Amino acid sequence: xxxxxxxxxxxxxxxxxxxxxxxxxxxxxxxxxxxxxxxxxxxxxxxxxxxxxxxxxxxxxxxxxxxxxxxxxxxxxxxxxxxxxxxxxxxxxxxxxxxxxxxxxxxxxxxxxxxxxxxxxxxxxxxxxxxxxxxxxxxxxxxxxxxxxxxxxxxxxxxxxxxxxxxxxxxxxxxxxxxxxxxxxxxxxxxxxxxxxxxxxxxxxxxxxxxxxxxxxxxxxxxxxxxxxxxxxxxxxxxxxxxxxxxxxxxxxxxxxxxxxxxxxxxxxxxxxxxxxxxxxxxxxxxxxxxxxxxxxxxxxxxxxxxxxxxxxxxxxxxxxxxxxxxxxxxxxxxxxxxxxxxxxxxxxxxxxxxxxxxxxxxxxxxxxxxxxxxxxxxxxxxxxxxxxxxxxxxxxxxx
Amino acid sequence: xxxxxxxxxxxxxxxxxxxxxxxxxxxxxxxxxxxxxxxxxxxxxxxxxxxxxxxxxxxxxxxxxxxxxxxxxxxxxxxxxxxxxxxxxxxxxxxxxxxxxxxxxxxxxxxxxxxxxxxxxxxxxxxxxxxxxxxxxxxxxxxxxxxxxxxxxxxxxxxxxxxxxxxxxxxxxxxxxxxxxxxxxxxxxxxxxxxxxxxxxxxxxxxxxxxxxxxxxxxxxxxxxxxxxxxxxxxxxxxxxxxxxxxxxxxxxxxxxxxxxxxxxxxxxxxxxxxxxxxxxxxxxxxxxxxxxxxxxxxxxxxxxxxxxxxxxxxxxxxxxxxxxxxxxxxxxxxxxxxxxxxxxxxxxxxxxxxxxxxxxxxxxxx
Numbered sequence: 001x002x003x004x005x006x007x008x009x010x011x012x013x014x015x016x017x018x019x020x021x022x023x024x025x026x027x028x029x030x031x032x033x034x035x036x037x038x039x040x041x042x043x044x045x046x047x048x049x050x051x052x053x054x055x056x057x058x059x060x061x062x063x064x065x066x067x068x069x070x071x072x073x074x075x076x077x078x079x080x081x082x083x084x085x086x087x088x089x090x091x092x093x094x095x096x097x098x099x100x101x102x103x104x105x106x107x108x109x110x111x112x113x114x115x116x117x118x119x120x121x122x123x124x125x126x127x128x129x130x131x132x133x134x135x136x137x138x139x140x141x142x143x144x145x146x147x148x149x150x151x152x153x154x155x156x157x158x159x160x161x162x163x164x165x166x167x168x169x170x171x172x173x174x175x176x177x178x179x180x181x182x183x184x185x186x187x188x189x190x191x192x193x194x195x196x197x198x199x200x201x202x203x204x205x206x207x208x209x210x211x212x213x214x215x216x217x218x219x220x221x222x223x224x225x226x227x228x229x230x231x232x233x234x235x236x237x238x239x240x241x242x243x244x245x246x247x248x249x250x251x252x253x254x255x256x257x258x259x260x261x262x263x264x265x266x267x268x269x270x271x272x273x274x275x276x277x278x279x280x281x282x283x284x285x286x287x288x289x290x291x292x293x294x295x296x297x298x299x300x301x302x303x304x305x306x307x308x309x310x311x312x313x314x315x316x317x318x319x320x321x322x323x324x325x326x327x328x329x330x331x332x333x334x335x336x337x338x339x340x341x342x343x344x345x346x347x348x349x350x351x352x353x354x355x356x357x358x359x360x361x362x363x364x365x366x367x368x369x370x371x372x373x374x375x376x377x378x379x380x381x382x383x384x385x386x387x388x389x390x391x392x393x394x395x396x397x398x399x400x
Numbered sequence: 401x402x403x404x405x406x407x408x409x410x411x412x413x414x415x416x417x418x419x420x421x422x423x424x425x426x427x428x429x430x431x432x433x434x435x436x437x438x439x440x441x442x443x444x445x446x447x448x449x450x451x452x453x454x455x456x457x458x459x460x461x462x463x464x465x466x467x468x469x470x471x472x473x474x475x476x477x478x479x480x481x482x483x484x485x486x487x488x489x490x491x492x493x494x495x496x497x498x499x500x501x502x503x504x505x506x507x508x509x510x511x512x513x514x515x516x517x518x519x520x521x522x523x524x525x526x527x528x529x530x531x532x533x534x535x536x537x538x539x540x541x542x543x544x545x546x547x548x549x550x551x552x553x554x555x556x557x558x559x560x561x562x563x564x565x566x567x568x569x570x571x572x573x574x575x576x577x578x579x580x581x582x583x584x585x586x587x588x589x590x591x592x593x594x595x596x597x598x599x600x601x602x603x604x605x606x607x608x609x610x611x612x613x614x615x616x617x618x619x620x621x622x623x624x625x626x627x628x629x630x631x632x633x634x635x636x637x638x639x640x641x642x643x644x645x646x647x648x649x650x651x652x653x654x655x656x657x658x659x660x661x662x663x664x665x666x667x668x669x670x671x672x673x674x675x676x677x678x679x680x681x682x683x684x685x686x687x688x689x690x691x692x693x694x695x696x697x698x699x700x701x702x703x704x705x706x707x708x709x710x711x712x713x714x715x716x717x718x719x720x721x722x723x724x725x726x727x728x729x730x731x732x733x734x735x736x737x738x739x740x741x742x743x744x745x746x747x748x749x750x751x752x753x754x755x756x757x758x759x760x761x762x763x764x765x766x767x
Contacts, residue, residue: 032731
């Protein structure tokens with residue numbers, strides 16, 4: 001019986017079980033060990049904010065070489081934009097909004113040339129793309145005669161690196177403003193009415209917010225792609241306070257006189273005259289024209305009469321006071337927007353970069369202008385013995 | 401071998417303190433030391449557990465939290481502040497007592513488990529002559545005290561008034577009581593050979609002859625049985641059916657949160673360290689250096705032995721075994737309840753009994 005007992009199937013399978021168990025134990029342990037030791041090759045984690053996953057460059061579609069699959073964002077090389085509005089018309093969801101101002105005849109404003117040597121005929125004071133509305137169809141890219149609007153990434157990587165992180169905390173953040181036209185330019189080109197309209201819109205917005213009971217006074221902030229010179233889209237952007245505006249000139253019926261008057265108005269405004277001198281100049285200018293009447297002169301003079309006391313008498317309400325504060329500031333002296341701190345990022349040496357940024361922040365608090373800032377930066381670098389020729393050149397470029 | 405309590409009492413004698421005060425002070429000092437050791441070990445071990453598991457699963461584990469901006473590394477070893485952050489979070493979360501729970505028992509339970517771990521440390525050596533209290537029944541004391549925790553587990557499961565908790569507690573009790581038997585039978589072998597329950601004597605025998613794991617082939621099996629049973633005692637995967645998060649939420653810890661849960665956690669990791677230290681003391685030569693595996697080198701060669709080196713060797717061995725526990729945990733899936741009982745009653749206990757028999761014969765023949 002004894003031999004039979006030890007050789008029975010039960011006993012054999014019992015020991016087989018145990019040996020199988022030990023074998024699988026060892027094979028399991030060796031598997032995990034292998035994974036742990038070869039972590040260099042095997043670890044699959046990509047530490048996202050520190051490392052970024054390259055966007056695969058894969059083309060599908062009709063013509064492989066041209067069809068751009070990677071459309072992470074629309075980008076505009078605004079210096080090349082001639083304001084032809086082709087992209088705005090092509091957009092099926094109307095997420096591109098462009099305003100253009102054409103210089104009137106006789107205005108010698110230089111609009112510049114594109115990189116294709118096309119002479120620009122107008123300026124583009126507004127070029128916003130609402131990426132929250134964009135559906136990435138790429139249709140706006142093809143009509144552009146200057147090839148200045150394109151999707152970022154993919155085959156366009158040579159023009160613009162892949163940038164797929166543009167999430168924002170507020171929906172307004174998705175509105176990208178590309179225009180780099182300054183208020184100065186708009187005034188120079190004779191776009192007073194454009195600024196007027198903008199001001200009116202802004203006032204309406206503020207009034208609407210007041211009626212809605214929104215306490216926040218800060219206007220909508222827009223992400224500015226090209227931060228060199230900011231287009232003042234908000235209350236600060238609106239024209240100088242003045243009771244005498246080209247609007248009152250629009251009441252003149254005779255087109256010839258109206259045009260001349262406006263021209264003179266612009267010229268005198270450039271010269272920095274006050275309202276009374278402006279009116280004098282206008283009267284002088286239009287006297288010799290055909291349609292000039294005594295009535296008109298009276299009208300203009302009456303404007304002159306009301307101009308002075310009204311400024312003094314104006315008792316600002318709360319909202320308008322804020323607008324005025326913002327408005328009255330620059331104009332008299334040339335606006336020189338301080339260059340952006342992002343420019344400093346171009347410097348590779350981290351020590352120099354850090355020093356410059358510190359100086360920049362300190363200077364910004366003191367409201368320094370470009371040239372003063374650059375001088376300060378130079379001094380600071382010299383005291384630390386970091387200054388060399390290329391840096392001086394770079395800083396002077398910033399100063400301009 | 402001396403007890404650190406005795407040493408402390410002796411050092412207090414010039415102060416002429418009353419005996420009761422001196423005893424309380426020396427016990428307090430030792431208790432705080434044990435608690436700090438447990439807390440430190442839990443903090444470090446949790447971090448390593450997360451890292452080991454991550455590497456075994458081709459991940460990176462915690463990489464972001466640092467201590468004052470020092471993360472410890474960018475490529476694989478980063479985030480050393482993670483467990484500290486977790487501990488702070490644990491201590492600041494709300495300590496919830498369910499309405500229908502048996503509140504007194506529920507409050508007491510974690511402390512019973514914690515006391516089990518704390519008391520076990522009294523009999524655990526850290527090096528040659530460094531032990532809180534040196535009993536002549538050291539191994540027996542450790543065995544007895546490490547079983548106290550099961551009372552706390554059952555209390556926690558019962559007091560929570562939650563079916564998952566109760567299931568977990570019952571499973572835990574069944575498991576721990578079952579695995580005490582192969583554990584005890586395996587401990588019996590070194591005791592049988594040495595003829596003493598005192599830990600110093602057991603390591604002394606190994607210093608004169610060889611490490612117990614190489615005593616005989618049966619002793620090797622005994623070490624394996626002891627270690628795996630110890631794994632089951634600590635309720636770790638693959639023996640984590642009492643916690644079984646995919647079946648029982650968290651077993652007997654389901655209703656616990658905050659500080660009391662942290663105490664459970666602390667005890668679990670302390671138990672890991674206890675099992676590892678006892679395994680290395682009983683089978684891997686304790687505080688002896690690897691040069692003394694077979695006691696073939698002359699005494700003058702053994703410059704890696706001594707009290708301080710002893711701490712190093714003991715903790716090296718223990719931490720290696722802790723690593724093996726983590727390795728097991730992240731390799732094997734959980735056993736079924738019947739498999740668990742099968743492994744204990746049908747495999748380990750017969751083998752342990754056979755071991756006892758064969759080691760006895762071995763001793764009769766070879767000594």
